[in-house]
Amino acid sequence: MSERPTSVYDYIVIGSGAGGAVVANRLSADPATSVLLLEAGGPDRNPMHLVPKGFYFTMNSPRSSQKYRTEPYGSGVTAEWAKGRVLGGSTTINGMVWNRGWAPDYDALEQQGMIGWNWERFVQAFRAIEDHELGPGPVRGVGGPVPVSIASPPEEASDAMIEAMGKHGIGFVEDPNGTDDDRVGYVASNIKRGTRMSAARAYLRPARKRRNLTILTHTEADRLVLDGTRVTGVEARTRSGSTVFDVRREVIVAGGPLESPQLLERSGIGRPDVLDAAGIPVVVASPRVGENLREHRGVTLQVSLSGVEGFNKQASSFRRQMWAGFKYLFTRSGLIAHGGYNVVAAYRSDPASSRPDTHAFFTPISTSRVNPISGRLVVDKSPGARFVVSATYPTSAGSVHVTSPDPTKPPRVVASFLETQHDRDLAVKVLRKGREILATEPFSRYVTQELEPGPQVSTDEEIIEFTRDSGVAGLHTLGTCAMGPDDDDVVDGHLRVRGVEGLRVVDSSVFPQMPSGNCSAPTQALAWIASDIIIADNAVR
Numbered sequence: 001m002s003e004r005p006t007s008v009y010d011y012i013v014i015g016s017g018a019g020g021a022v023v024a025n026r027l028s029a030d031p032a033t034s035v036l037l038l039e040a041g042g043p044d045r046n047p048m049h050l051v052p053k054g055f056y057f058t059m060n061s062p063r064s065s066q067k068y069r070t071e072p073y074g075s076g077v078t079a080e081w082a083k084g085r086v087l088g089g090s091t092t093i094n095g096m097v098w099n100r101g102w103a104p105d106y107d108a109l110e111q112q113g114m115i116g117w118n119w120e121r122f123v124q125a126f127r128a129i130e131d132h133e134l135g136p137g138p139v140r141g142v143g144g145p146v147p148v149s150i151a152s153p154p155e156e157a158s159d160a161m162i163e164a165m166g167k168h169g170i171g172f173v174e175d176p177n178g179t180d181d182d183r184v185g186y187v188a189s190n191i192k193r194g195t196r197m198s199a200a201r202a203y204l205r206p207a208r209k210r211r212n213l214t215i216l217t218h219t220e221a222d223r224l225v226l227d228g229t230r231v232t233g234v235e236a237r238t239r240s241g242s243t244v245f246d247v248r249r250e251v252i253v254a255g256g257p258l259e260s261p262q263l264l265e266r267s268g269i270g271r272p273d274v275l276d277a278a279g280i281p282v283v284v285a286s287p288r289v290g291e292n293l294r295e296h297r298g299v300t301l302q303v304s305l306s307g308v309e310g311f312n313k314q315a316s317s318f319r320r321q322m323w324a325g326f327k328y329l330f331t332r333s334g335l336i337a338h339g340g341y342n343v344v345a346a347y348r349s350d351p352a353s354s355r356p357d358t359h360a361f362f363t364p365i366s367t368s369r370v371n372p373i374s375g376r377l378v379v380d381k382s383p384g385a386r387f388v389v390s391a392t393y394p395t396s397a398g399s400v401h402v403t404s405p406d407p408t409k410p411p412r413v414v415a416s417f418l419e420t421q422h423d424r425d426l427a428v429k430v431l432r433k434g435r436e437i438l439a440t441e442p443f444s445r446y447v448t449q450e451l452e453p454g455p456q457v458s459t460d461e462e463i464i465e466f467t468r469d470s471g472v473a474g475l476h477t478l479g480t481c482a483m484g485p486d487d488d489d490v491v492d493g494h495l496r497v498r499g500v501e502g503l504r505v506v507d508s509s510v511f512p513q514m515p516s517g518n519c520s521a522p523t524q525a526l527a528w529i530a531s532d533i534i535i536a537d538n539a540v541r
């Protein structure tokens with residue numbers, strides 16, 4: 001993918017993930033508009049990018065992902081967060097859960113002053129984007145670029161889990177995105193006939209023959225070129241050296257939640273003290289760039305099972321893995337044809353909660369050991385299950401900032417887990433409720449032991465410490481270039497970077513808070529809406 005660039009483009013989009021792929025597709029739909037899409041990673045040619053379970057490999061491969069190490073937190077531990085660095089961004093390596101989020105979360109944006117950002121607009125976008133196997137509905141679309149399917153066939157341990165949840169008032173639904181109530185169902189995923197539908201496959205493949213769209217992989221934007229406070233181009237690094245691409249109208253930054261703020265900062269747009277410390281001259285003081293980093297912090301409850309098979313048997317021996325591989329190759333079905341989890345749920349951790357505050361994922365696979373040589377999790381030989389539970393709306397906020405003008409130097413990533421009382425209280429409720437569900441018939445009849453965290457984690461303090469230090473990150477980072485109505489918010493309601501002309505950010509970094517349990521679908525819908533705004537703003541010039 002290396003067409004020769006012409007010297008000047010109407011739009012330059014930086015990053016080809018959930019945000020950038022949508023914008024590049026929508027803007028280049030007009031043949032009179034030239035669009036350049038720059039992607040730091042390589043093309044998505046690895047067959048594992050198509051195989052749903054392939055993300056277990058690609059998320060750890062430096063050819064497809066980049067890892068960011070956090071500063072120490074809690075008792076001094078650190079974490080590594082993976083982000084996609086390949087055509088399609090994180091959607092090429094993610095778990096493919098298609099979660100639209102809930103109406104009140106989107107309406108909250110408008111209530112906070114972002115006029116026009118509301119559920120009505122998002123649901124229109126979701127309906128335009130989706131090609132849902134359950135057919136059209138008030139909150140579902142067909143005929144759009146992203147196929148959505150529901151995990152199948154049903155499985156015994158998963159069905160027992162669904163029944164147990166029913167006893168807690170968490171009702172089974174065919175479409176887990178169809179209601180805002182407490183609910184459980186088989187996972188909806190962006191998978192078509194056993195094949196991952198990343199943003200690259202959904203939006204860029206159909207557009208790549210357009211003569212007005214140029215896609216350059218292995219091309220990393222180092223900084224924006226500014227004339228005063230107007231963006232005139234992008235300085236980028238290719239395999240053959242540095243080059244400048246000029247822009248006529250706008251640059252759209254879609255590098256994702258950890259990279260977009262760094263690109264702004266390297267270009268002199270950010271917190272003056274951060275830029276001073278990194279040795280970068282301040283062009284536009286923007287105090288919230290890189291702040292407000294939100295991330296889900298969950299806990300994996302693992303149990304061993306008896307009397308039910310689950311998936312461990314299929315996944316734990318080389319011979320059976322080979323068999324599952326052959327089955328997948330010839331039928332596009334079986335264990336490998338699904339994402340990370342079978343069942344998804346959203347529910348109240350406490351009946352007093354005004355809305356579902358917990359999201360949970362279940363799959364009948366357990367990995368209670370780590371291979372001492374490879375460092376990878378090992379699937380247990382005997383039956384087991386994992387139940388990952390997280391508070392949906394964390395209020396603790398971390399940050400990501402550059403430490404140098406050199407784009408190859410790692411940023412300083414501060415993960416802020418359970419810093420607020422709200423998050424600590426919820427962590428306790430979420431884990432206790434998770435245990436209650438596992439202890440409910442008919443699922444409980446299969447449970448022989450809690451493998452993780454184990455009975456030694458029982459007091460509130462122990463639960464908080466375990467969740468903070470040994471929990472799991474959702475890899476749903478966002479919020480670092482948040483939109484807002486105030487002068488010091490990074491972008492305005494049109495996603496224009498305040499204080500700069502010809503520059504927008506369109507990716508998950510502009511959500512000011514978590515829109516739901518997973519961020520790929522919400523980011524694609526946000527980018528769909530943003531494309532309409534960009535087209536309309538440029539039509540009236």
Ligand SMILES: Cc1cc2nc3c(=O)[nH]c(=O)nc-3n(C[C@H](O)[C@H](O)[C@H](O)COP(=O)(O)OP(=O)(O)OC[C@H]3O[C@@H](n4cnc5c(N)ncnc54)[C@H](O)[C@@H]3O)c2cc1C
Pocket residue numbers: 014015016017018019020038039040041059082083084085086087088089090091093094095096097098099219220221222254255256257259260263474475476477506507508509518519520521523
């Ligand atoms: C392992 C994993 C599992 C996940 N599972 C799920 C899931 O099951 N469901 C779900 O909804 N969400 C999931 N997510 C989260 C979801 O994929 C992201 O929230 C979403 O993709 C964010 O979209 P984005 O456009 O902000 O960034 P990304 O999709 O990450 O795209 C950013 C792109 O920009 C490129 N880029 C960055 N900087 C530059 C630069 N300077 N120059 C050129 N290119 C650049 C990157 O290489 C990347 O391709 C998961 C994420 C990960 C990492």
